[in-house]
Amino acid sequence: MKTAFKLAFRNLIGAGLRTWLNVIVLSFSFVVIIWMKGIIEGWNQQAKNDMTDWEIGGGQYWHEKFDPFDPFTLSESHAPVPKEFIPEIERGDMEPYLIAQGTIYPRGRMQSIMIKGINPRQSIFLLPSHRLDTAVSDAIPALIGSIMSNNLKIGIGDRMMIQWRDAEGTFDASEILITEVFRANVPNIDQGQVYIPLEKLRSMMNLPGEATIFTYRDSESVRPSVPAGLVHKTKPELTASVDEVIKMKSVGTSILYLVLILLAMLGIFDTQVLSIFRRQKEIGTYIALGYTRRQVVGLFTLEGTMNAVLAALVGAAYGLPFLAWQAKTGWTMPVDTSDFGMSIAQTLYPAYSAGLIVMTVIIIMFITLIVSYWPSRRIARMNPTEALRGRIQ
């Protein structure tokens, strides 16, 4: 075996450019696959982090009638703050949200919205809610997201009429002033949503002390029993949609991995097939000098597989600095991601794990082994006397 390794290595290095072309293509596959998987994993982590930071915190309690996909439930999905939540809210470790349906009229157009009442001094979300903590005498301070800002062509300082229906079913209207446009990577909190101070919304809705959603900070904390009329939504339940999107995205990128691996394997397969025809005399010579045909098959398979070993080394030489650089600077998407409709940052930071790198290397090595062995089996059927003369067609 040691001899076979030595020989295979000499043959590979001796083959010069042919070997290095295969090695470079294969190493490229290694690096790109690890990078792409890293991007997907980084995106996964970023999406969950962004959701945590901007939308769900450590978990939520929803009013039992609240359905985010059915705006008609909003009129009924509110309840007074349960007394067991009050200490946590007072510590700033839980924030109540009140959600109501409404309409704004930017530049004379009509836009249905969800009005979200939020505590301007909250610290659970990254929302710049402090911009609501301002004294405006003739309008309600409001925050909107950049997607809505772009779509409706409205920005900071713009005023517009807002209309809502209070708890008794009475329509009312006022004016809002946009005090901030925030940019988040979570479209759920942006599109069609206007944030105003919680107490203001409560008074507008005539629902003092009530809320629709309660978000707590620490997902690890021991939660009290769920108060009546609320439903507990844990962080994994709330991020399940991200997992689904990532899973679907992974299928798409897997096709790209497959194409990359196939390209690299085609190079090795081609080299192996050519070798068996071009190196007939060499094969005959190995047999004449004391190799069995099976040993020659082993030698050729080993040579092919060593391409993957060399590729891993070459890939490590230029790939590790590249991957480290990417992890630091991230990959900025060439198009604006705000319209993608899913939680995705403009710049994605790949996240690599030892498992990802080891698995990628093992999979490519294994496939290379098979692709190397497949054409080499032909040697086992060669007549050595014909091979010695290079006569096999």
Next chain:
Amino acid sequence: MENSPVIKIEKLVKRFPIGKGEFTALKGIELQFTRGEFAGLVGPSGSGKTTLLNIVGSLDTPTEGEAYVLDRAVSRLNAKEAARLRKQELGFIFQSYNLLAVHTVFENVEFPLLLLDYNGSERRRMVMDALEWVGITDKARSKPPQLSGGECQRVAIARAMVKKPSVVLADEPTANLDAANSHNILKTMEQLNSEFKTTFLFATHDEKVISYLHRKIYLIDGKVDSDELIKQ
């Protein structure tokens, strides 16, 4: 013991299928070779020289009869046993040298020793000795494409002789060489034969080679036509 046969061929027949028929390359060959012989199978193309050499070299098997090499019946050897016989006891020299092009001269000559599991220092010593026998120590780091035909054949001889085999089988070893190189190569082989008592068996129709042989076996149409012992 000195004269016990190294190679013994008994009623050897070899047939090859050709289309729907058969071609008989060897027709009942009976021969014996003792240790240290410098013998040649001589004859025109198609007379069966190379076929006989291949069977003795355990690269091919007889259709009928038997070839014994160092008392081992070639037809009864399995692939591993045949490989072991070639690895330990036989050296090959080919018309087109059959050197490993991407390996250096040193590595080419080292190859049989690698298969025999010699350690690094032993290998180095043995390879340098072999290169010295054939006079190309200065080419140890060269690769075959950088050598002349004569130098390549010297490397092939060194590779065949480095493990000091019992038998060297040389198939048209001078066919690609000019007269001066041919004589040099043949003198070298003759010297090695007398020094190590290695049995050399040639397949040739080259007059230059024939003039060096101590025993000439003429083959015609797969049969031994004559067997002349020129010198003991």
